Amino acid sequence: MLVTKENLEKWLEIFGDLIETNKAYLSDLDTPIGDGDHGNNMARGMAAVKETLASKQPEDIVGVFKVTAMSLISKVGGASGPLYGTAFLEMAKASAKTDDLAELMELALAGIKKRGGAEAGDKTMVDVWTVLVPKLKDNSLTQADIDAAVESTKDMVAKKGRASYLGERSVGHLDPGAVSSGYLFTALLEAGVM
Amino acid sequence: MSFGITIVSHVYEVANGLPRLLTQVAKDVPITTAGGTEDNDVGTSMEKIMNAFEENDADEILAFYDLGSAKMNLEMAIEMTDKKVHLYDVALIEGAYTAATLLEAGVDLQEVEKQLEPLKIK
Numbered sequence: 001m002l003v004t005k006e007n008l009e010k011w012l013e014i015f016g017d018l019i020e021t022n023k024a025y026l027s028d029l030d031t032p033i034g035d036g037d038h039g040n041n042m043a044r045g046m047a048a049v050k051e052t053l054a055s056k057q058p059e060d061i062v063g064v065f066k067v068t069a070m071s072l073i074s075k076v077g078g079a080s081g082p083l084y085g086t087a088f089l090e091m092a093k094a095s096a097k098t099d100d101l102a103e104l105m106e107l108a109l110a111g112i113k114k115r116g117g118a119e120a121g122d123k124t125m126v127d128v129w130t131v132l133v134p135k136l137k138d139n140s141l142t143q144a145d146i147d148a149a150v151e152s153t154k155d156m157v158a159k160k161g162r163a164s165y166l167g168e169r170s171v172g173h174l175d176p177g178a179v180s181s182g183y184l185f186t187a188l189l190e191a192g193v194m
Numbered sequence: 195m196s197f198g199i200t201i202v203s204h205v206y207e208v209a210n211g212l213p214r215l216l217t218q219v220a221k222d223v224p225i226t227t228a229g230g231t232e233d234n235d236v237g238t239s240m241e242k243i244m245n246a247f248e249e250n251d252a253d254e255i256l257a258f259y260d261l262g263s264a265k266m267n268l269e270m271a272i273e274m275t276d277k278k279v280h281l282y283d284v285a286l287i288e289g290a291y292t293a294a295t296l297l298e299a300g301v302d303l304q305e306v307e308k309q310l311e312p313l314k315i316k
Binding site: 035037041073074077078079081082083085086115116160161162 | 231232235236237238239240241261262263266267269270
């Protein structure tokens with residue numbers, strides 16, 4: 001699928017709405033295994049994205065990706081700021097050359113892995129992205145795939161982030177970053193980018 | 195070549211309290227800090243880190259941090275700044291204290307790094 005300015009803005013708007021609606025849930029998930037602020041941090045970040053997009057009115061997808069990245073980097077505060085920020089920054093850089101969604105998301109995932117040092121199986125957002133990005137390539141992503149990828153983090157032992165201090169005690173909890181990443185992919189489906 | 199230190203912590207008071215300890219042994223080493231988010235909540239801010247690099251009078255900076263996301267914001271700031279910054283995955287207080295003491299004594303970077311090596315904890 002190809003990214004256009006219209007479907008990209010729609011995607012971000014729906015993602016922002018999903019984060020806002022579920023911010024208490026995300027922070028609750030973050031309480032037993034993290035610092036309890038994932039929902040509020042992401043909601044603050046996505047509110048800033050919405051505001052800055054409206055005030056700056058970027059002209060093309062490069063601009064929209066860039067504004068999104070910079071807003072998340074400067075406003076989120078926790079680890080998700082640099083991680084989501086890097087994802088969108090990588091897409092901003094690459095979108096000057098390609099508007100292919102799967103290619104962009106592949107580069108975003110590479111950026112997330114480099115920034116956070118996490119690999120698949122570490123109970124992070126990487127687990128969701130690693131499973132779902134290939135499905136963008138063959139155009140087969142479904143909500144059931146997203147749910148399964150998010151759910152897979154429940155039985156994992158956290159190896160990165162605040163949850164890693166808890167080790168085995170993190171088993172049985174969904175990773176909050178995986179859940180918010182799930183919303184990003186759900187928003188793709190709902191925005192019709194996929 | 196002059197060397198300075200930048201301290202990054204999730205908490206404003208931690209970042210700004212540590213220099214009190216460091217200046218006891220290193221009154222001539224430039225030390226700058228980035229603590230908390232832009233609202234001084236718990237977290238780190240890439241912009242604050244950029245400012246701490248810019249405000250540091252040294253040509254090269256040794257950077258120390260507390261927890262994971264501080265490192266991520268540090269790495270992004272390092273990619274964006276024109277200054278040369280060295281990042282150490284060492285215990286924050288002991289690492290910064292070791293570096294401050296040695297820099298004040300005029301010890302070269304290679305030797306400072308050798309002494310930081312056993313303090314690596316992350």
